[in-house]
Amino acid sequence: MDKIIIKGLKTKCIIGDYEWERKRPQKVIFDLECEANLLALAENDKIEPGMLDYNLLAREVLKFVGQSSYHLIETLAEAVANLCLNKFPVDAIKVRLYKPAAIKAADSAIVEIERPTRQ
Numbered sequence: 001m002d003k004i005i006i007k008g009l010k011t012k013c014i015i016g017d018y019e020w021e022r023k024r025p026q027k028v029i030f031d032l033e034c035e036a037n038l039l040a041l042a043e044n045d046k047i048e049p050g051m052l053d054y055n056l057l058a059r060e061v062l063k064f065v066g067q068s069s070y071h072l073i074e075t076l077a078e079a080v081a082n083l084c085l086n087k088f089p090v091d092a093i094k095v096r097l098y099k100p101a102a103i104k105a106a107d108s109a110i111v112e113i114e115r116p117t118r119q
C-alpha cells in the first residue's frame with residue numbers, strides 16, 4: 001500500500017492528568033503515516049476532490065489538537081486517528097504522538113497506534 005507520511009507536526013494543547021498540566025498548553029509532536037492509494041494523484045499530477053491532500057490533513061489535525069483537552073496521550077492519539085479515518089480517504093493510519101515534557105529525565109513520552117479504516 002502507498003503511504004503519505006507527515007513527520008514532526010508540532011502544536012500545543014492541554015494534555016495531561018496532573019493539575020499543573022491542565023493550566024497551560026504543552027508541546028506535542030505527531031508523525032502520521034496514512035495508507036492510501038496514491039496512483040490517481042500520481043497519474044493526474046494534481047489534487048482532485050476525493051483525493052488525499054496531506055496539507056489539508058495536517059491543517060485539520062493541527063486545528064483539532066489545538067482545540068483539544070485530553071488527560072492521556074493515548075486518548076489524543078486515538079482521536080487524531082479517528083479524525084483522519086473519518087474525514088480523509090485513507091485506508092489505514094499510524095499515529096505516533098510525542099509529549100516532550102512528560103518525563104523530566106527523557107526526551108519524550110511516545111505512544112504509537114495503528115488503525116485500519118472503519119468499513
